Amino acid sequence: MKMASGATPLIALNAIALDTETTGLDASKARIVQIGALAIGGGRIQESPMLDLLVDPGIPIPSASSRIHNITNAMVRSSPQFPAAWEKLKEFAAGRILIGHSIGFDLAVLEKETGRASLPWERPRTLCVRLLAQVANPGLADYSLDALASWLGVTVTGRHSALGDAQAAAEIFLALLPKLQERGIRTLAEAERASLRLTSELDKAHQAGWVAPVAAPAAPVFQAIDPYAYRHRIGDMMSAPPIVVRSDATARYVIALMVERRISSVFVSDAGEPGAPIGDYGIVTERDVMRLIAARAEAAFACRVGEIATRPLASIRTQAFAYRAIGRMDRLKIRHLAVRHEDGRLAGIVSARDLLKLRAGVAINLDDRLEAAGSAAEMAAAWATLPTVADGLIAERLDARVISEIVSEELCAVTRRAAILAEAAMAAEGLGAPPCPWTLLVLGSGGRGESLLAADQDNAIVFAEGEPGGPEDRWFAELGRRLADFLDTAGVPYCKGGVMAKNPEFRGSLDLWKSRIADWVRRSRPQDLLNVDIVFDMRPIHGDNAMGYALFEHAYQTGHAEAHFAKLLGANLDQIGNPFTLFGGFQLEDGRLDLKKYGLFPIVATARTLAIRHDVRERSTKARLERLIGLGIGGDQDMAAMLSGHALLLSLLLAQQSRDLHSGIPASNRVEVAKLSKVEQADLKSVLKQLQSASALVKDLMFG
Template identity: 55%
Template sequence: MARPLPATPLIALDAVVLDLETTGLDVRSARIVQVGAVRLSEGHAAEDGALSLLVDPGEPIPPASTAIHGVGNDAVAGAPGPSEALAQIAAFAGERIVIGHTIGFDLAVLKAESARAGAPWKRPRSLDTRVLAQVANPDLPGFGMEVIAGWLGVRLRDRHSAIGDALTTADLFLALIPHLRDRGIRTLAEAEAACKRLADAAAAQPGGWEEPVVAPRAERERGLARIDSYPYRHRIADVMTSPVLFGEAAMPLVQAARQMADQRISSLILPDEGEGYGIVTERDVLRAIARDGAAALDRPVGAIATRPLRTVPAEAFIYRAVGRMNRLKVRHLGVRDEAGALVGAISARDLLRLRATEAISLGDAIDDARNVAALAAAWARLPAVAESLVAEDVDARAIAGVISRELGAATRQAAVLAEAKLRQEGLGDPPVPYALLVLGSAGRGESLLALDQDNAIVFAEGEPDGPEDRYFARLGAEIADALHAIAVPYCKGGVMARNPAWRGSLATWHGRVASWLERSRPEDLLSVDIFFDLRAVHGESGLAHRLLADAQEGARGSLAFLKLLAEAGGKIHSPFGLFGALRTEDGRLDLKMSGLFPVVTAARILAIRHGIAERSTPRRLEGLRKRQVGAGADLERLVAAHAVLLKRVLAQQIEDIHDGVPPSNKVKVKALGRAEQSELKDALAAIGQVPHIVRDLMF
C-alpha cells in the first residue's frame, strides 16, 4: 500500500477508523477488552470485512467499566490476548491513516500494551474527529460523540461497543468533510495540522496522551522518488514522427500494407464513418495474415480496423501519451490540434525510451476516475509529481504546464461525471454541442498549486434561461461541486460556468464580448481579462476556437478597451521599502500581486494589441520580441523574471502543503538564501518597469 500523500483530499483518504474499549480511562493501567476497526476508502466505510475483536486483558474487568461497554469477564474468556490483538490491528491498518474519536487515548493504550508485550511501537499518522469537529464548529456546546452526531445528523451505532463506535466515528468523519472544507481544511496535511491541537488537551487527560504524528521531513525526503523529467518537459508535438496516412475502408489489405511500407510508418488511419476514425496497424496486418493466410490480403482493410481511434492533443506533455497507451494497452494514438483536427499519430516506438511509471500514469488516473472520490485520489498525486520535478531541477514553467494540463483534465473528468449524473437523473445528454473552457492560469499553462476554479461554458445555440441554458447551469454546478470536493476551491470571484455570466450560447458570448468592448469604466471589466486565456478541455473545441478568435480580433481594434483592461488590473504596488528591502506582511511577500499579475496582464494586453495568438506569458512576450515590438532586452528580462517568480512561489507552495498550510502565492522572504533574495529582487525590479513598457508598446 502506497504511503499517504499530504495533498490527499479528505474525501479520498485511505484510512482505518479505530475504537478501543478498555478496563479503565488511565492509560497507565488500562487494558484492551474490545477492538473495532473499519476501513475507509473513496468516501465510504467498508463495513464488510471490518475488524471486531474481543480481547482477554489478562486481569479482571472492573464492574464499572463493564457497566459502560457491556464487556465482562465471561465475554472475554478464551479470547485472544493483547499481543495477538496488537498483531491483528497492525495487519488490518497497514500504513493507513488512523482515525478515531479522542484517538490520542486509543494510541496511548496501544503504546502501553506494546510495551508490556515487548512489541515495537510506531505511532501511526492519525486524525481525531473530536478536534476536527472543534475546528469545523467551535461554537458547539461540547465535543462528545453524541453532541457532534446530533449536529451532523449522524445516527449513533451501538454506542460504547468498539465496532459501533468505530462505524459512528467513520460516519462523523465523512459528515465533517464538507464543513472542514468550508473552513479551509481540505487535505490530509491540513487536517493533520489542525489535529496537532491534541497536544493542548494532553494536560487534561489522566495518565497521558499519545499525540498524533505527521510525516517528518526525513521521511518526506526518502519518499521523494526520482523521476524521469523528459516526459514532463516535452510535448507530443516535439516527438511526433508518424504523419497521418489516410486510406479507404474498402482498400484491399495488401494495398494498405504496401502504403505503410512505402511511407515507413506503422499505421494507417481510416476516415470517420460515424464511429470515429479507425486505425489499422502493422500488427493488425500480421495477425490477419496469420489467421487467414494469403486470402486476407484481398479483404477490405476496414474489416480489421479498430474504432474509434484514441487520440491525444498535440500540445499535451509526453507523459500523457505514455500513460494513456499503458492504460488502454494500445501502441498507437492519433494526435489532434487545438481545433480538433487530426494532424498526426504517435506510436510506442516513438516513446520507446520512456516507461509508464506511477508518476507518468498520473494523467490517465485522472481520466479514468469513476467517481469524485477516485478523482480526488488521482488529483492528490499532483503535488508529489511537482515536488519530484523540482528536485530534478526542471524549469518551473514546465512544471506549471503539467499542473495546468492536469487541472484541465480534472475539469474535463468532472464534466464527464456530471454528464453521467444528469443522465441518471433523467435529464439526458447535453441538448446541443458545447465546450467546457478553463480560463486564467489554467488556460495559459501557468497554474501552480494554489488553485481555484476559473471555467466557462459555450454552447452551440440557445437563449439565456432557455432549456439549453438551464441544462448547462445544472452541469456547471455539478462540475464546480466536484472540483471543490477534490480540493480545487470555488472561484471567489464567481468565474465558474454555474454562474450565468460565464456560460452562454455562441451568440450570447458574442454579444457579451461586444458589450465589454463598449464599457467605459475599468471596474466594469473585472475578471474579463482571463477570458482571453481560454482553452477548451472538453466537448466541441471548435466552438472555443471560433469564440476566442473573434474576441481577439474585436479587442485588437479597440484601444480604449485595452486601456481599460490595463486599468482594471490596478497599479503595481512596489514591493520595495526603505533602502531597497522587500516589504513583507507576517514575514511573507505576495509574489502574485507584486510581480506575476503585472507581467501576465501586460503580456496579455500587448499580445491582443499586436495580434499574437499565444496564451502563455513567455510565448506572448517572445512573440513581441520576434516582431521587434519594443526593446528585446526588456522583454527578455520580463521572461526571466516571470520564471524566477514561478520558481519561488512553487517551492513555497510545496513546503506549505507538507506543513498543512493552504498554499498561496505568499513567500517567506527570510527563508531564502542571500543569492535567492538577490535574484528575487532583480526579478521584481524588472517587473517594476512594466507600466512604462505597456505605454510604449500599446501604440
C-alpha cells in the first residue's frame, strides 16, 4: 500500500474509521473497553477487514458508562488487555489515515494507554469529520455525530458501540466529500489546512486535554526514483521493423524463424506484412509454441499459427515513456508489448528483456493503474502519485521539460480513461454506443506535452457527422458532461475558461470544426481569438485518432495560409505587462510572481504563432523553437534564450506546485520568490527581461 501524501485526493485515501468506547470522558483517566475500526478505500467502505475488539481495562467500568455503551465488567473479563489490542490496531491501521468523529479524544486516550503500558507512541495522520463538517457547512447548529448523520442522510446503527460509531463516521466522511469538493477542498493536505483554521474548535480540544484532532500537513517522505525509466521512450528501445508472418504459417516455420532471428515472438496477420493498423495483428511467443508442443506433441509443428495467436494485441505508443511499458507488462502479466505509431499502425515490439535493466533499479513509482482504473476514485489514486514522482525527478535533475511531458502523459491517460468509463456508463444505462466515429482531443499544455501539476481540463470532441443540437451532438454532449465530472472527481478540475467538450464551443462534427477554423482566421480583433490558439496544440488521445490528426493538419494549413491570423495571435503578446517594479524588483502579489503570465505565455505564444505562420507542424514549444532555428528564423541567441528560459520556468513552477500541493495550498502558476535561491532569482530576472521584447521579436520574424 502506497503511503498517502498531502496531494492524495480525499476520495482516494486508504484510511480507517476509528472509534473507542471507554470507562469515562476524562481522556487523562479513561481506559479503553472497546475498539472499532473499518477500512475505507477507493471512495467506499470496505466490507473487510474490520476490527471489533473488547478490551479489559484493568479497572472496574463505572455503571454510568455501561449505561451508555452497554459494555459491562463481565463482558470484558476474559478479553485481552490493551497491549494485545494495541498490536492488532497498529497492524490494522499501518499505512492508513485515521478518521473519526472528535478523533482528538480517541487519540488522547490511546496515547495515555500506550504510556501506561510503556509502549512507543507516534501520532498518526488523522482527519476529524466534526471539523470537516464545519468546513463544509459553517452554518450548522450542531456537529454531533447524530446531527451530522441526520444532515447527510446517514443511518446510524449500533450507536455508542465502537464499530457502530466508526461506521457512522466513515459514512459521514464519504458523504462530506462532494460538499468539500464544492469548496475547493480535494486533497488530504487541503483538508488538514482547512481544519487547522478552525482555531476555536482546536482550542476547545486542547482545553479538554485531547490530542489535536488534526496536524499540519507533513512533508512527503523522499523516495528514490530510477530516472532511466522516465528519460527513455519506447520508440528508442523497441525492436523494429516488426517481424510478421502470415496466419497460415506453420509452427515449424515460426520456430525456425525465431531461432534464426534470435527473437522470442512474431506478429501474425492475414497479409503477413508490417505497417497495418494494430488491430490486424496477433502475436505468437516462444511460450505459446512450447505450450502447443506440450499439448499436441509432433502434431504441433504442422499447426497454423493463426490458430494460437493472442488477440487483441496489448500495445503502447512509440512516444510513451519506459515506465508505462513496465507498468503495463506488470499489470497484464505479459512479457511482450506491441508498439504502435501515433496513427495506430504497428511500429515494433518491446520485450521484458529490453526493460530488464530498469526492473533492477529503484522504484518506478508510476505504473499503469490509470489504464485499468474502474472508477473515479481509482483514477484519483493513480493521479495523486504525480507530485511525489515529480519531487524525485527534480531531485535527480531531470530536465523539467521531460517532467512536464510525463505529467502530460498521465493527464492524457486519465482523460482517456475517463472517456472510456463515461462511454461504458452510457451503454450500461441504455444510451447506446457512439452514434458515429469520433475522437477525443486534449488541448493546450496537455497537447503540447507541457502540463504542470496545476493541470485542469482542456479537451474537445470531434465526431464524423451531425448537426449542432442533433442526435449525434446530444449524445456527445452527454459524454462530454460525464467525462468532465469523472475528471473533476479524479482530481483534474473543471476548466475555468470552459474549454471542455461538454460545452458546445468545444464539441462538433469534423465539418463544423473546419468551419470554425475558417471563421477564426477571418477575424479582425485579437480578443476574438480567446481560447482559439490552444486548439492548434491539439493531440488526439482516444477514438478515431486519424480524424484528429487530419484536423490538426487542416488547422495548420488554414492558419498558415492567412498571414493576418498569425499577426492577430502575435498581437496578444502586447498584453504581457511588466513583471518589474520601478526600481527593478519583482512585481509581487502576496509574495508571489505569476510565471505563466510573465514567462510561459510569451514563450509559448511566440513559438506557436511563428510555427503557424511558417507552417512548422509541431506541438511542443521546444520542438517548434528548434525547428524555427533550423529554418533560420530568428537569431540563434534569441531562440536559444527562449529554450533555456522555458526549461527554467517549468522547473521553478514544478517545484513550487509540488511544495504547495503537499502543504495543502492549491497549485497555481505563481512562485514564492523569497524561496528561490539568489542564482534562481537572477536567472529568472534575466529571462523575464528578455521576454519583454517577445512582441517585437514576433513582428520582426512574421515574414522572415
